[in-house]
Amino acid sequence: MKILIFGDIVGKIGRRALSAVLPDLRKKHQPDLVIANGENLAHGKGITRSTVDEMFAAGVDILTGGNHTFEGKEGPLLLGDPLYRGRILRPGNYPEGVPGIGFATKEVGTRRVCVINLQGRVFMKAAVDDPLRAFDRLLAEASALAKPQIVMVDFHSEATSEGNAFGWYADGRATAVWGTHTHVPTADERILPGGTAFQTDVGMTGFASGVIGVAKEGPIKTMQTALPVVHELPDEGPAVANALLVEADPKTGKATSVERIQRYVEIR
Ligand SMILES: [Fe+2]
Numbered sequence: 001m002k003i004l005i006f007g008d009i010v011g012k013i014g015r016r017a018l019s020a021v022l023p024d025l026r027k028k029h030q031p032d033l034v035i036a037n038g039e040n041l042a043h044g045k046g047i048t049r050s051t052v053d054e055m056f057a058a059g060v061d062i063l064t065g066g067n068h069t070f071e072g073k074e075g076p077l078l079l080g081d082p083l084y085r086g087r088i089l090r091p092g093n094y095p096e097g098v099p100g101i102g103f104a105t106k107e108v109g110t111r112r113v114c115v116i117n118l119q120g121r122v123f124m125k126a127a128v129d130d131p132l133r134a135f136d137r138l139l140a141e142a143s144a145l146a147k148p149q150i151v152m153v154d155f156h157s158e159a160t161s162e163g164n165a166f167g168w169y170a171d172g173r174a175t176a177v178w179g180t181h182t183h184v185p186t187a188d189e190r191i192l193p194g195g196t197a198f199q200t201d202v203g204m205t206g207f208a209s210g211v212i213g214v215a216k217e218g219p220i221k222t223m224q225t226a227l228p229v230v231h232e233l234p235d236e237g238p239a240v241a242n243a244l245l246v247e248a249d250p251k252t253g254k255a256t257s258v259e260r261i262q263r264y265v266e267i268r
């Protein structure tokens with residue numbers, strides 16, 4: 001089984017870049033499932049009905065989330081909308097009562113794939129619960145409900161150390177663990193000894209000539225003045241699509257290969 005994973009899709013240019021590269025990646029790699037992080041879909045901040053629909057139409061099967069998922073009016077509504085249940089996730093270690101769910105199980109052919117979404121706590125503002133205990137709990141719930149053969153985990157975090165620690169914690173129990181949130185891909189993709197494919201951060205799909213997806217002028221101004229600046233997000237220009245391709249054996253639930261993918265595309 002092959003699973004193609006995208007990190008944070010940032011704004012319109014990111015959505016267009018994903019739509020531009022996915023047909024070719026699909027032809028070349030023939031993934032059985034496509035997962036992407038949607039926390040920045042709507043102009044960098046959160047999700048809207050039209051932007052999630054655009055990604056599903058482009059071929060994404062499941063959208064994971066993060067701290068930005070809850071920004072804007074539509075995020076919480078979409079997370080609670082039965083129409084999208086099992087297709088839009090938010091980190092599962094947000095406190096009880098927060099809209100949405102942290103894992104979903106999808107039938108892929110004769111197999112069941114569980115996708116789990118968690119968020120880190122180091123250098124992150126949200127006071128979420130311990131992601132390690134949350135992983136144990138969600139995995140137990142998913143196993144009781146559906147006995148998935150494949151377990152995929154989007155670990156949304158800022159600190160590379162926290163992501164690394166989580167990867168080791170899940171090694172042997174998850175088929176793959178990958179990071180999202182920093183928007184910068186790390187060159188450490190590998191299969192851990194227990195059979196878990198791991199990459200600290202997959203990196204974004206979005207504007208390639210700026211600062212983690214936004215025009216460079218805003219963040220530079222903030223550094224010069226210490227004042228908040230409205231970030232501009234160009235709709236056109238050079239874009240990058242970062243992805244991770246994981247191949248797994250559904251009989252063992254272990255990863256058999258892991259490949260980092262990077263495509264540049266000019267969006268006009
Ligand atoms: Fe992000």
Ligand SMILES: [Fe+2]
Binds near residue numbers: 066067068156181182
């Ligand atoms: Fe984030």
